[in-house]
Amino acid sequence: MQTAVIKKQTKQQSRRSLWSTMVQQKWMYVLAMPGILYFILFKFAPLWGLLIAFKEYNPYKGLWGSSWIGLTNFTEMFASQTFYIMLRNTFAINIFGIIFMFPVPILLALMLNEVRHEVFKRINQSIVYLPHFLSWVVVASMTFFMLSTDVGIVNKMISSLGFETVSFLSTPNYYWGLITLQSMWKEVGWGTIIFLAAMAGVDPQQYEAAVIDGASRFKQIWHVTLPAIRPTIIILLILRLGHMADVGFEQLLLMNNPLVTSVSQVFDTYAYTIGILGGKISVGVTVGMFKGVVGLVLVMLSNYVVKKMGQEGIY
Known part of the structure; x- marks a missing residue:
């Protein structure tokens, strides 16, 4: 009996402390409210639509009028030969991105962090950030202008040297590398912002101590800068792994053509083709649920x- 009373009092005290904390930090909650509302309206509220994956959805009958079919959509998706092609292509493109693209923002941030001329540094930051604000339509058009066999600048240079032109855009062997290079050119500069922000929080006294110990610039980076931003690198890597089933839809849709379908078909384009163009909305929702x-x-x-390795995770 006494234990129950103590537990009740403890719960009441915790509720009071939580409420008092919220009152004291009310303006922080007010500032966070737009973000909270965003997640409620656009992330949590639409979750009821996942029911479509378990139904033979008919827009005329509506969600509740459509018949239940259980796991039929999932069974058909897993049994399809297209599923394994999509799985291979999706993971291959993402693995290329992790191996070749993920380290580049770190290296670029390290190099920019070493620049001491502020004006030169800001100019370079602006230049590398700029491609992020271009749409994929513009990037795809630039790629066509550079690599197409007819008007491509690269192929014109190759032919001027006496060699045969190369079909960069219609050869499956080049597709994954081309997609990776496109993403790298467009997004690497933007990715450096997070790492530069993490480097700005490194205590300058650590660099001073390293200089006193006779550390070179490279050793300062290796023993001071990189350990300081290691938690940021780990968190971003974990979040990147969470998007292994997700590939940029606009990019692949614009770069797709019948000659590279075997290496360009991914879950996003399949959901668009079957779910939107084909009218099978249930299949599209099934693919999205599987990706999630x-x-x-x-x-x-x-x-x-990561936690087993002794590092700090995201939760």
């Missing part, structure tokens, strides 16, 4: 591995 589950599993698994 894969992302959740990969985030939890990578976070578990």
